[in-house]
Amino acid sequence: MNNLLDGIEEVLLMGPGPSSVPPQVYEAIGKKTLGHLDPYFLKIMDELKERLRTLLNTKNNLTVPISGTGSAGMEACFVNLVEPGDRALILVNGVFGVRMREVASRLGANVDALEFTWGAPVAVADVAKKLGETPYRIVAVVHAETSTGVRNPVDEIGALLRGSDTIYLVDTVTSLGGIEVRMDDWGIDALYSGTQKCLSCPPGLAPLSFSEKAMAKLGARKSKVPNWYLDISLIANYWGQNRVYHHTAPVNMTYALYQALLLILEEGTQKVFKRHLDNHLLLVKGLEEMGLKMVVEEPWRLPMLNTVWCPEGIDELAVRRRLRSEFKIEIGGGLGPLAGKIWRIGLMGHTARKENVERFLDALRKSIS
Ligand SMILES: Cc1ncc(COP(=O)(O)O)c(C=O)c1O
Structure with a gap:
């Protein structure tokens, strides 16, 4: 009998949850x-x-x-x-x-x-x-x-x-x-x-x-x-x-x-929080270098959930679909009044790692160019 579970791929979960599981x-x-x-x-x-x-x-x-x-x-x-x-x-x-x-x-x-x-x-x-x-x-x-x-x-x-x-x-x-x-x-x-x-x-x-x-x-x-x-x-x-x-x-x-x-x-809570913050800062730097604008003012930004405006003329959903199909990365779109306007990029728990931020930034650059 066909078993769909055999077809589950490894997807880097950088959306609003669930996050990657260690x-x-x-x-x-x-x-x-x-x-x-x-x-x-x-x-x-x-x-x-x-x-x-x-x-x-x-x-x-x-x-x-x-x-x-x-x-x-x-x-x-x-x-x-x-x-x-x-x-x-x-x-x-x-x-x-x-x-x-x-x-x-x-x-x-x-x-x-x-x-x-x-x-x-x-x-x-x-x-x-x-x-x-x-x-x-x-x-x-x-x-x-x-x-x-x-x-x-x-x-x-x-x-x-x-x-x-x-x-x-x-x-x-x-x-x-x-x-x-x-x-x-x-x-x-x-x-x-x-x-x-x-x-x-x-x-x-x-x-x-x-x-x-x-x-x-x-x-x-x-x-x-x-x-x-x-x-x-x-x-x-x-x-x-x-x-x-x-x-x-x-x-x-x-x-x-x-x-x-x-x-x-075991990792230590303060180290875990710093890992989230450091990777958030790295992500924001990369997004801003691409000319993208964050939604939230700096003091109120969450390190684990980063919202960024989708630039004019770019199809928000098409970018997310390409990230998922070509690069095996999931991110989220906006909800309610923000639907179609923003991306939600999660750096939660095990996902909050430098190699994931770098992989995502590279994939996004290719997906919006
Ligand atoms: C802040 C917040 N509260 C509540 C919920 C609801 O949790 P669940 O979807 O696990 O029922 C979510 C889920 O995304 C959330 O982000």
Whole structure:
């Protein structure tokens, strides 16, 4: 019988995710599947939680990977921390802020969205003004807006909420593993991420962490969490000391995340962040030498997700197709109002290497000439 899997080629993943997966992580996935309550697997789970805490700079007990992609992490945060009628403030400057607004609205929250220009960061003064006018149960923002390449000032927004009753929720899907995330220092109460960006795993798990304050809010809910699968109090019973079966954990993906975290911590987080930054600077230099213009102002650029304007007269999609077919490189196009206008070039995790930047610049030069 025909097997399409035999035809899968090696593609250099330089889009907005997934990123390239290192061989050690593929090896980890291929290890023998253990039972999800096997004592050896439980040890792996415990060490994984500890390593996640290290990368997140948190002491939060509830720090676990949710079964599902980044969007499952987003849903898990909102569905546990929001009840119908709760006031939620979503800071929106790209596709994933828009998605947060949609998720919160579907849960019956009373949602206000503070909108900012796509390609520019969230303006902290505007957030401060809004918070002065209305008390919110939850404020949510995306750290690294993958749709635009902007880093939002998550630490400064956290400072505005310090000491308040408000839950501070941050999306770190694209940032985690590529730039610093300091959950406790920045006053973040709930956070989720995804495995397929700077953690260099295939897609499939969503690291999530809740502070004591978030856990207290969850415990004080008037209504049951409406989603059984993502109910954190049930999931905590499996990942905690009770080990109560909730759903069958994706065992081999858990190995992958365990290995990926090990690689990051063994390389050293500061070295990993510097590798992302150095390669980003090399990429920007090469793009600017070709006469291309970056979308985002320098202080707010993400090292792991670079957005560049497609020059006048060049067919944005045709260039991406040529990169993929002739050079075996994947990059991303724009989303929403930026569709057809920009390219999104990922330097995430294992992909963030000099040889990849050089290979890409050479291929792009040939593709636009
Ligand atoms: C910032 C951000 N949040 C959330 C998501 C959703 O993650 P997933 O596609 O893994 O569900 C993405 C995916 O690209 C993202 O970049």
